[in-house]
Amino acid sequence: MRHLHLDAIGGIAGDMFVAALLDAMPEHTPGCLRAAETVAGVPCRLLAHRDAGLTGARFGVAEDEHAPHVHTAWAEIRSRLNAADLPPGARRHALGIFAALAEAEARVHGIAPDDVAFHEVGAADSIADIVAAGWLIAAHADADGDAAFSVGPLPLGGGRVRTAHGVLPVPAPATARLLEGFSTFDDGVGGERVTPTGAAILRHLAAYAPPPSGARTLRASGIGFGTRTLPGVPNILRVLVSDRDARASGQIVRDLAVIEFEVDDQSPEDLAVGLDHVRGIAGVRDVTQTAAIGKKGRIAAHIQVLADPAALEAAVQACFFETSTIGLRTRVTQSRMLSRATTEVPMAGERIRVKRAERPGGATRKAESDDLAATPGYAARRRLRAAAERGDDE
Numbered sequence: 001m002r003h004l005h006l007d008a009i010g011g012i013a014g015d016m017f018v019a020a021l022l023d024a025m026p027e028h029t030p031g032c033l034r035a036a037e038t039v040a041g042v043p044c045r046l047l048a049h050r051d052a053g054l055t056g057a058r059f060g061v062a063e064d065e066h067a068p069h070v071h072t073a074w075a076e077i078r079s080r081l082n083a084a085d086l087p088p089g090a091r092r093h094a095l096g097i098f099a100a101l102a103e104a105e106a107r108v109h110g111i112a113p114d115d116v117a118f119h120e121v122g123a124a125d126s127i128a129d130i131v132a133a134g135w136l137i138a139a140h141a142d143a144d145g146d147a148a149f150s151v152g153p154l155p156l157g158g159g160r161v162r163t164a165h166g167v168l169p170v171p172a173p174a175t176a177r178l179l180e181g182f183s184t185f186d187d188g189v190g191g192e193r194v195t196p197t198g199a200a201i202l203r204h205l206a207a208y209a210p211p212p213s214g215a216r217t218l219r220a221s222g223i224g225f226g227t228r229t230l231p232g233v234p235n236i237l238r239v240l241v242s243d244r245d246a247r248a249s250g251q252i253v254r255d256l257a258v259i260e261f262e263v264d265d266q267s268p269e270d271l272a273v274g275l276d277h278v279r280g281i282a283g284v285r286d287v288t289q290t291a292a293i294g295k296k297g298r299i300a301a302h303i304q305v306l307a308d309p310a311a312l313e314a315a316v317q318a319c320f321f322e323t324s325t326i327g328l329r330t331r332v333t334q335s336r337m338l339s340r341a342t343t344e345v346p347m348a349g350e351r352i353r354v355k356r357a358e359r360p361g362g363a364t365r366k367a368e369s370d371d372l373a374a375t376p377g378y379a380a381r382r383r384l385r386a387a388a389e390r391g392d393d394e
Contacts, residue, residue, distance in 0.1 A: 010235030011193030014129025024222025056223025089138030157193035207283035261328035274322030283311025
């Protein structure tokens with residue numbers, strides 16, 4: 001499992017997050033910049049930077065400073081993201097970050113999230129920051145979508161900041177909502193140390209599992225610079241990227257949240273749609289349903305949702321929102337998984353993913369059925385599956 005740890009020494013903003021991760025993992029730079037430019041509509045750049053005796057990177061956009069400032073509705077940004085040519089993971093994470101910000105703004109202003117119009121965050125640079133962040137979060141997760149996240153105490157800052165809503169206290173009201181539950185401290189340096197975009201990224205990342213216990217291997221580190229100069233403190237965000245070799249520990253042990261409930265008054269067609277939406281919540285691992293006999297002898301659907309503990313509350317709210325249930329049960333249990341790794345086997349000009357699981361009696365291999373689906377005929381698929389699992393190259 002890969003682990004991403006953030007040290008917000010100077011603070012955190014969207015551009016600092018992107019710069020730090022690209023400094024640590026420069027191989028992702030071309031794809032990340034291309035994704036950000038696709039949605040933001042402006043050229044993006046990553047520049048080497050040096051300050052306070054440290055070297056790192058800065059991320060920014062070549063925005064026209066004379067262009068008129070516009071307010072962009074959350075619904076419009078959502079449509080742009082859904083229509084953009086983005087990898088599914090990058091789109092999902094970018095939508096999640098924007099959704100976190102829209103929900104916080106809606107709570108502050110007492111309106112529905114779809115009625116939120118972004119001001120500073122609706123500008124091209126902030127859109128580029130969030131799309132790039134979403135792309136990097138997706139790239140950071142391993143082949144099975146697993147990842148861990150942690151962040152050190154955040155500098156709270158202080159004073160006032162001028163916004164489209166006028167002069168507001170620091171942290172701004174929506175930022176303060178997003179930072180609920182995070183550890184903060186006062187280092188005596190005022191100003192806006194955590195921006196709304198930075199806070200929304202942190203809130204979205206909070207759905208990831210906490211770092212696994214045991215030894216980890218540090219793979220990379222990176223430094224992202226902010227645009228401000230702070231007195232006595234380098235304005236940097238540092239990232240440490242590490243991972244844990246699952247095969248070295250035999251089994252993967254982690255906590256898992258379980259949600260269960262029954263539904264007997266929602267059509268199967270609509271229930272399937274609702275559970276698909278629950279499945280899309282960041283941190284939800286699986287959603288299943290089985291037939292059951294409920295009270296009064298009614299046929300019911302028994303629903304089970306598996307999620308990371310940090311995503312439990314979001315998953316519960318989604319279950320209430322997407323299904324007709326008025327009550328459910330939750331618990332946190334321990335999950336044990338076999339160590340596994342996914343490789344690609346070239347077969348007849350195609351590449352078939354094969355998952356290898358380390359079992360007590362020896363390793364087993366299983367080809368991904370999605371990669372076989374285009375092959376017509378049961379017998380042909382069976383032969384192709386067997387060949388891929390043997391590792392043959394036809």
